[in-house]
Amino acid sequence: MIFKELIKIIIYGTLVVLFISVNALFLVWAERRVSARIQLRRGPIHVGWQGLLQTVADAVKLISKELVLPKEADRFLYILAPMLVFAPLLSAFLVLPLAQNVVIRDLNIGFLFIFSLTNITFIGIFIAGWSSNNKYALLGSMRAVAQNISYEIPLLLSTMGVVLLTGTLKMSELVPAQAKGWFLFTQPVAFLIFLCSSLAEANRAPFDIPEAESELVAGFHTEYSGMRFALFFLGEYTAIFISSAIAAALFLGGWQGPLLPGLVWFLIKTYGIIFIVMWIRWTFPRLRSDQLMALAWKVLIPLAMVNVFVTALVLELQKILA
Amino acid sequence: MTETLVAQDEIQSVARQCLAQGYFLESFTAVDFAECIELVYHFNHWGPCQRSCVKVLVPKNGGSPGAWSTPSISSIYKSANWFEREIHEFFGVTFAGHPNLKRLLLPESSEIFPLLKSFKGEPKGADVTQSLKLMQEDTREFKTQEAVSLTQKNKDYYLNLGPQHPSTHGVLRVLLHLAGERVLAGEPIIGYSHRHHEKMMEIQTYLGCWPNMGRLDYVGAMSYNMGYALLAEKAMGLVPTPRAEHIRVLMTELNRVSSHLLWMGTFLLDLGAFTPFFYCFDDREKILDILEMATGERLTYDYFRFGGVDRDIPAEFAPAIKDFIPEFKKRLRDYDKLIRQNIIFEKRTKGLGILTKENALAYGVTGPSLRAAGVAQDLRRDEPYSLYPTLDFQVPTSTDSDAYSRYWVRFREMEESLKIISQLVDKIPAGETKLARIPKNFPKGEYYSACESARGTFGMYLVSDGTLNPYRFHLRTPSFSNLNAIVDMLPGCVVSDVVAILGSIDIVLPEIDR
Amino acid sequence: MNYLKEIFRGFWSLLVGMEVTIRYFFKKPVTVIYPRERLPIKRFKGPIAFVVDEKSKDHLCIACNACIKICPSRCMSLEIGKSAADGKRVLTDFKVNYMLCSLCSLCIDVCPTDALKHAEGDYDMVSLTQKELVMDLLEPFEKRGTPLTKIPLAPQTPAAAK
Numbered sequence: 001m002i003f004k005e006l007i008k009i010i011i012y013g014t015l016v017v018l019f020i021s022v023n024a025l026f027l028v029w030a031e032r033r034v035s036a037r038i039q040l041r042r043g044p045i046h047v048g049w050q051g052l053l054q055t056v057a058d059a060v061k062l063i064s065k066e067l068v069l070p071k072e073a074d075r076f077l078y079i080l081a082p083m084l085v086f087a088p089l090l091s092a093f094l095v096l097p098l099a100q101n102v103v104i105r106d107l108n109i110g111f112l113f114i115f116s117l118t119n120i121t122f123i124g125i126f127i128a129g130w131s132s133n134n135k136y137a138l139l140g141s142m143r144a145v146a147q148n149i150s151y152e153i154p155l156l157l158s159t160m161g162v163v164l165l166t167g168t169l170k171m172s173e174l175v176p177a178q179a180k181g182w183f184l185f186t187q188p189v190a191f192l193i194f195l196c197s198s199l200a201e202a203n204r205a206p207f208d209i210p211e212a213e214s215e216l217v218a219g220f221h222t223e224y225s226g227m228r229f230a231l232f233f234l235g236e237y238t239a240i241f242i243s244s245a246i247a248a249a250l251f252l253g254g255w256q257g258p259l260l261p262g263l264v265w266f267l268i269k270t271y272g273i274i275f276i277v278m279w280i281r282w283t284f285p286r287l288r289s290d291q292l293m294a295l296a297w298k299v300l301i302p303l304a305m306v307n308v309f310v311t312a313l314v315l316e317l318q319k320i321l322a
Numbered sequence: 323m324t325e326t327l328v329a330q331d332e333i334q335s336v337a338r339q340c341l342a343q344g345y346f347l348e349s350f351t352a353v354d355f356a357e358c359i360e361l362v363y364h365f366n367h368w369g370p371c372q373r374s375c376v377k378v379l380v381p382k383n384g385g386s387p388g389a390w391s392t393p394s395i396s397s398i399y400k401s402a403n404w405f406e407r408e409i410h411e412f413f414g415v416t417f418a419g420h421p422n423l424k425r426l427l428l429p430e431s432s433e434i435f436p437l438l439k440s441f442k443g444e445p446k447g448a449d450v451t452q453s454l455k456l457m458q459e460d461t462r463e464f465k466t467q468e469a470v471s472l473t474q475k476n477k478d479y480y481l482n483l484g485p486q487h488p489s490t491h492g493v494l495r496v497l498l499h500l501a502g503e504r505v506l507a508g509e510p511i512i513g514y515s516h517r518h519h520e521k522m523m524e525i526q527t528y529l530g531c532w533p534n535m536g537r538l539d540y541v542g543a544m545s546y547n548m549g550y551a552l553l554a555e556k557a558m559g560l561v562p563t564p565r566a567e568h569i570r571v572l573m574t575e576l577n578r579v580s581s582h583l584l585w586m587g588t589f590l591l592d593l594g595a596f597t598p599f600f601y602c603f604d605d606r607e608k609i610l611d612i613l614e615m616a617t618g619e620r621l622t623y624d625y626f627r628f629g630g631v632d633r634d635i636p637a638e639f640a641p642a643i644k645d646f647i648p649e650f651k652k653r654l655r656d657y658d659k660l661i662r663q664n665i666i667f668e669k670r671t672k673g674l675g676i677l678t679k680e681n682a683l684a685y686g687v688t689g690p691s692l693r694a695a696g697v698a699q700d701l702r703r704d705e706p707y708s709l710y711p712t713l714d715f716q717v718p719t720s721t722d723s724d725a726y727s728r729y730w731v732r733f734r735e736m737e738e739s740l741k742i743i744s745q746l747v748d749k750i751p752a753g754e755t756k757l758a759r760i761p762k763n764f765p766k767g768e769y770y771s772a773c774e775s776a777r778g779t780f781g782m783y784l785v786s787d788g789t790l791n792p793y794r795f796h797l798r799t800p801s802f803s804n805l806n807a808i809v810d811m812l813p814g815c816v817v818s819d820v821v822a823i824l825g826s827i828d829i830v831l832p833e834i835d836r
Numbered sequence: 837m838n839y840l841k842e843i844f845r846g847f848w849s850l851l852v853g854m855e856v857t858i859r860y861f862f863k864k865p866v867t868v869i870y871p872r873e874r875l876p877i878k879r880f881k882g883p884i885a886f887v888v889d890e891k892s893k894d895h896l897c898i899a900c901n902a903c904i905k906i907c908p909s910r911c912m913s914l915e916i917g918k919s920a921a922d923g924k925r926v927l928t929d930f931k932v933n934y935m936l937c938s939l940c941s942l943c944i945d946v947c948p949t950d951a952l953k954h955a956e957g958d959y960d961m962v963s964l965t966q967k968e969l970v971m972d973l974l975e976p977f978e979k980r981g982t983p984l985t986k987i988p989l990a991p992q993t994p995a996a997a998k
Binding site: 282 | 599
């Protein structure tokens with residue numbers, strides 16, 4: 001029994017790690033192509049078909065690079081930080097409903113589990129900035145922590161509307177509940193808030209203030225090089241994938257769709273959202289840190305609360321009327 | 323232009339009077355003569371040009387450089403701070419009462435006064451051991467400024483923004499005194515790309531100064547060509563041919579648009595938006611293609627000549643411009659949608675980096691940054707030169723004097739430049755582009771002329787002793803004064819705003835460092 | 837109400853911006869895959885070269901030193917020898933140090949015989965050594981093997997070389 005479990009863990013673990021790497025490589029390529037086309041450029045086209053292997057070449061380069069350890073850095077924490085950023089993201093794949101009945105562990109706390117675990121990455125980011133002993137890195141990590149704490153609230157509040165509608169946190173039950181209509185249509189405000197906060201959680205532009213390269217050089221990972229830097233990079237793209245996947249599952253009906261198999265539908269929706277995320281990144285300027293806070297506390301949280309309230313009100317009214 | 327000679331100890335009261343009457347210190351330099359150092363102050367007035375030149379003689383009395391002293395006016399005119407430091411390091415004049423009389427452009431540790439005629443040293447560039455020594459001394463200096471480490475429990479600390487930083491537009495160092503992210507004080511430190519064009523031109527013939535003009539402000543080099551051409555024609559009494567005159571204005575205005583486009587792209591890059599940068603560069607490339615058609619160069623133009631231009635324009639030049647204008651007008655609408663209407667851009671720039679009129683006057687700010695503060699000062703209008711008096715164009719101004727209005731002023735300036743271009747493009751007269759005979763050197767005397775570059779007033783002060791080389795050639799570059807003005811804009815903002823303010827005043831470092 | 841209006845205005849402005857970028861997303865890229873595709877050059881200030889005279893197939897330089905004198909970067913040098921045939925002064929060496937040249941075309945302006953021009957060649961010059969960038973302007977004339985290529989020199993005496 002234990003042996004069987006162990007095999008299962010190893011197989012799933014390998015698959016997840018494999019998927020993460022391939023997915024990140026693909027997403028980096030996609031990001032570069034999308035940004036290039038938006039900016040009237042061509043992007044990578046030379047290595048492999050349509051430049052698909054460009055990111056593989058970059059990864060090889062990063063692996064072969066020297067791992068620089070700054071003299072004044074806190075050695076232990078400095079080495080620990082990239083792992084701390086990357087590892088928790090693996091766990092999120094446990095509960096993602098990739099297709100009908102394809103969930104590694106269908107936990108009854110569902111996506112709450114994802115949010116609670118992926119937040120460990122921010123401790124990693126803070127440690128990275130702190131241990132580098134670099135002022136830019138420290139500023140970046142300070143911003144990251146403030147940003148994360150603020151945006152956690154609207155992120156969770158926005159999902160509460162969906163939870164109220166379905167009465168469950170289980171991912172496998174949330175998706176079938178949308179058979180009649182996507183929650184995007186019943187909860188549009190929640191979707192926008194969710195998208196906005198998950199952008200902030202993933203440090204994506206226009207909320208990329210922790211790594212704002214025109215201000216803080218590279219933010220919290222200024223001092224990192226080689227594979228350690230690549231882990232941050234991998235982590236960022238995995239985080240985007242995860243939040244887009246949750247958005248697809250919560251608001252766009254997950255794996256449901258005609259003709260094509262569930263997994264394909266799920267990936268189409270996820271990558272669709274990722275495209276929007278990229279589109280947003282390459283359109284807007286960056287917010288300032290205090291404006292970022294103001295957006296969270298003055299706009300997103302009140303709106304999310306109103307959304308929860310209205311949803312609850314409508315549900316109660318429906319009950320009374322029925 | 324009025325010229326007055328005042329005594330050394332009277333200059334402060336003269337400066338105070340000038341400031342009270344609304345004059346700003348446009349240019350301030352020195353000339354080395356055998357018995358004395360002559361300090362030359364050029365004051366100018368906003369609005370219709372009323373330039374007045376004030377001179378002070380600092381006697382040498384047989385002393386060595388560094389011993390010559392004169393009162394400082396840096397407490398009256400803030401822009402004099404850097405001017406006086408520059409004169410101090412190049413001429414060895416000590417300004418009594420200057421708060422911070424350090425070297426400005428040369429390394430802190432250098433001991434030469436290169437603009438003195440007695441300075442016979444070869445350029446030290448080839449001397450590797452000397453350069454290494456200077457560099458080591460600089461690092462020693464650097465470390466003392468870095469003393470506050472992160473582990474100390476101080477709430478405030480120092481941050482060196484630059485010289486290697488993505489958004490300092492070249493090699494500029496801004497020493498920031500921070501508390502958390504809040505800026506307590508900031509000081510720009512310049513000189514990293516100093517090449518000493520002024521000294522370089524003293525050993526050149528007058529024609530040989532042309533290449534220097536293209537390399538001062540590599541973004542808007544045509545205006546600098548225009549400035550030198552104006553100076554030479556004023557001194558020699560030449561009248562350029564009508565065809566050359568038309569080509570010159572066309573080139574300058576096209577270059578102004580391309581300069582503003584580059585500024586717009588990099589400003590948005592500082593704010594974190596990448597895409598407008600590429601659109602701007604796309605348009606800029608088209609302009610550069612047109613300029614290349616005539617000049618054969620893409621960046622460091624030296625196209626103008628005394629009384630004309632280097633080569634005639636090709637036949638496809640005017641059609642190319644006519645194709646470009648409607649296309650660009652369409653693009654301007656997209657910029658407006660993408661940038662100015664955007665809420666994030668608005669929030670980031672409105673109310674940021676306020677330049678009050680008093681500060682603008684004290685710092686001698688010119689160009690779009692001044693016009694954004696509500697002063698319609700534009701030399702094309704106030705001191706008309708070339709074809710500008712005959713052209714129909716507006717001087718866009720804005721009243722908020724923040725980063726947003728600086729953007730808005732430059733944006734409308736592009737439209738105005740387009741208007742000028744479309745007025746001229748059909749009317750290029752046929753004829754010669756060069757004068758048959760031009761004198762080799764300037765007649766003996768002093769000349770000052772200024773023109774409106776993309777960043778502000780570009781002034782040139784030239785002393786000619788009638789020989790083949792300039793005796794003294796001073797360049798008053800607009801960004802030099804404009805950059806100094808950020809000292810008063812920085813306190814109170816956060817680190818993100820520092821790059822936005824730096825971006826909004828539009829600096830080109832090689833032009834500041836010269 | 838103003839609060840909601842402000843939020844809506846901001847949101848709308850974001851959509852307006854996104855409309856612009858998606859429009860550009862479907863436009864044709866403006867970049868050129870450089871080594872494979874090339875843009876035509878309309879006018880190009882290449883390195884300084886000699887004009888080849890139509891009739892004599894030779895250069896027009898009379899070794900008057902005007903270009904050397906005016907060159908602001910002092911990047912040109914020439915040597916004068918005496919032709920063995922008629923004892924006239926001829927050009928024996930003309931070098932331009934392209935590393936120093938600022939391409940100001942003042943030498944072209946000043947030349948009394950219009951012997952100099954900017955080479956209208958490729959714009960992607962590259963060299964692996966500094967030596968390659970010191971250009972011998974007489975080189976093409978020797979290569980082509982026309983009658984006047986090898987300039988007949990008087991026997992080199994130390995005095996004549998100077």
